[in-house]
Amino acid sequence: MGVTVSMTVNGARVSADLDPRTLLVQFLREHLRLTGTHVGCDTGQCGACTVHVGGRAVKSCLILAAQAEGAEVMTIEGVSRDGELHPMQAAFRDHHGLQCGFCTPGMVMNAIELAQKHPNPSEETVRAGLDGNYCRCTGYHNIVKAVQAGAAAMKR
């Protein structure tokens, strides 16, 4: 009844025999125990589960693990290197772009992709670009500042 799924997650090759209806987020959280990727709505609207698949920001509750067969997947756990925060992570800390931290991993993953597409994003571009990620704590004010600062820092 299972399907065998193989992919690269945060640089490591992983393989598992899964119930075919296993979502990518379930595979990451429950099988690989990468619990930094969160589930806020299970219907694709909150964005807390955003990860990178093949370099693109994807809501991991909206695809099956089997659909990521062979893909390069990066989760929030794979963003920082050697304990040093990625410039976007550092910008979120420096601008108080997070409070409870639950939406944060998805927000950061989406923000990194946004900054790659728009190296100098305007406030309007950031707000439109974060439209798929809910935050209930910050009112987005500091997230917008963090994404702009993070985008600038990523160019350095």
Next chain:
Amino acid sequence: MNAPLIGTSVKRKEDYRFLTGGGQYTDDVMLPGQTCACFLRSPHAHARIRSVDTEKARSAPGVVAIFTGDDLAKAKVGGLPCGWLITGVNGQPMKEPPHPPLAQGKVRYVGDHVAVVIAETLNQAKDAAELIEVDYEALPAVVKVADARKPGAPAVHDIAPDNTCYVWALGDKAAVDKAFASAQHVTALEFINNRLIPNAIEPRAAVASYSRSDDSYTLYVTSQNPHVARLLMTAFVLGLPEHKVRVIAPDVGGGFGSKIYLYAEEVVITWASKQINRPVKWTAERSESFMSDAHGRDHLTKAELALDRNGKFLAMRVTTTANMGAYLSTFASCIPTILYATLLAGQYTTPAIYCEVTAVFTNTAPVDAYRGAGRPEATYVVERLVDTAARELGMDRSEIRRRNFIKEFPYQTPVALLYDTGNYDATLTEALKLADVAGFEARRQEAEKRGKLRGLGYSTYIEACGIAPSNVAGSLGARAGLFEAGEIRVHPTGTVTVFTGSHSHGQGHETTFAQVVADRLGIPLENVDIVHGDTGRILFGMGTYGSRSIAVGGTAIMKALDKIVAKGKKIAAHLLEAAEADIEYDRGTFRVAGTDRKKTIAEVAFAAYVPHNYPLDKLEPGLNESAFYDPTNFTFPAGSHLCEVEIDPETGHTRIVNFTAVDDFGKVINPMIVEGQVHGGLAQGIGQALLEACVYDPESGQLLTGTYMDYALPRADDLPSFKVGTQETPCTHNPLGVKGCGEAGAIGAPAAVINAIVDALAPLGVRDVEMPATPERVWRAIRAAKAKK
């Protein structure tokens, strides 16, 4: 000596783990042998349960156990209690219907819990739940507040045939009626304070395990107050000894009130973990959050303000009907009473106020505190009346406020509260400047040229935080104390662990509290860790709600610090061979006054744990102190919120072009964190005013806004950036001079937004727009006003 930490925007200690995926939320907990629970919920708003047939489901793959209300009744599991007894105007206690964790006999709202299925995997539990056959006899439902007391309305509970939980009142009715009879002007409005769904982004979750070795339970749960959850669950529901239950609220992804309460799910899985002798996990799907988290607001209000011809407020009369939902949630009864009517004086000297509140049951989810809890509703009443009265009297809206501001403190309001301090003129003056109100008319005219309607709205609010003192709250019906506990453990090398009964679910206590401790002890911030959210490690706690953490929890920590310093002085006196009275303490150093003879706190701590040279005949070793603090009064944050909107009359769409909030939170420990709290509160207040509404079908009681496609939670492009400022009038009755900041935005913003919209539309003849002011509502208001002309 270190630089002062209090008052600086220290970056948060907790951020590294949250930014790298290292947070530990309840759903991240996975215990060996863990099973998964799925709750079967009622599809009906009101129905009699004729039978529940679980036979087919029990034989489904992976099913471990299924429990129904009958099983819980047989095991003598009690109902979920309400923590506040309101006594009505008739002298009778409120009606408290039983609230079984799994329905017995009847279901009373869509989402009510019918059975729990526990299986090896979540998919198996869900699949099996679909095989349970429940024979329902659907009953007519009562859904809207306005319908609850109509003759012939279906009764939600037999013990309250008129669906009335209580009728309660506050204030001097005779004095108010007299003032109205002779007033030169009366402004009257009717409001609906729209029902909201809190929507913390982390859904509620719980993981329970039972240990046969010592007959104990451990519950991980998304709670704002794990000690309260344990007390209620052990003493009132499960009848377990409290010391056999450990409740851990690890990282919690937002609460906003919705995670204060004891919920059915955590009680049921805790009980079930022993029955099956395996850990059980339950995590809400978002649709379950919409259906079964306690909702907020939902008031129907008639309000009147009596004035003289100079705009001086003479009296206020308010009649409110508040929805309790189908059952009384943990603090439901005190929200529209103790935390609402007491706030109706606002920032003003209104000499007479009378408020009558009728709480009703309906076939909807329970309603309880949601960010602000009663205070946003009160502020909305007061500030909508004040803006409307100014317009009717042709007065400037800041002038009418200034004319009525309380200027002398302490001030006893006619609705029970004693304000200790404030400076309302200062926040208003600063807000007018920051919002460039002087330039508003020019901006309005410019917008008019583009065919847009600009409006400016005011809201000068008062808040009461850190609900207190316990003896007064007790006399008003509180069934709990309202203190907080804190413990300071100075380790032998001088580093410090702080145990607090407050709980952080985004507020940044690990940083703010550490700033307080590091500042007071004069030690580096990185040498202080804050521990919260675990009944196994913290002596006691009332948790975090009502913006109470720094004012109450912070003061408990300060008191424990005082004890540390007092004991440290004794130890230092011995080490320095001086009299204790001669020892001074300043930022990490004990010193013999007027000399350079000194010992650092690390040296004193070391002596306390390695007492080779120590006054053992007079003093115990160790440097560990705890304190409980019961506040002597509420704290009273206040502020001025100004909202500027631009409305497209063709579409009815409202854009907030400027939102300014100037708040007085007393002493601010970390300005960056405080500003963040304001931003978040404003977003929820603006959400209430423009976007959010919980809607049930008025006939069937089906939840129509049960997904993010239907319930408009604010997204990044729905909101502006904010202009935020603070003024500082220190609280007079706690040592830090702090007041609390968590709810301010949600309290002040709704009235500011609607006042701005009404200001923009007033030239057309519009007097009120109901929340949320959706484009459709604004457009209809414009059409209706034009049709009248």
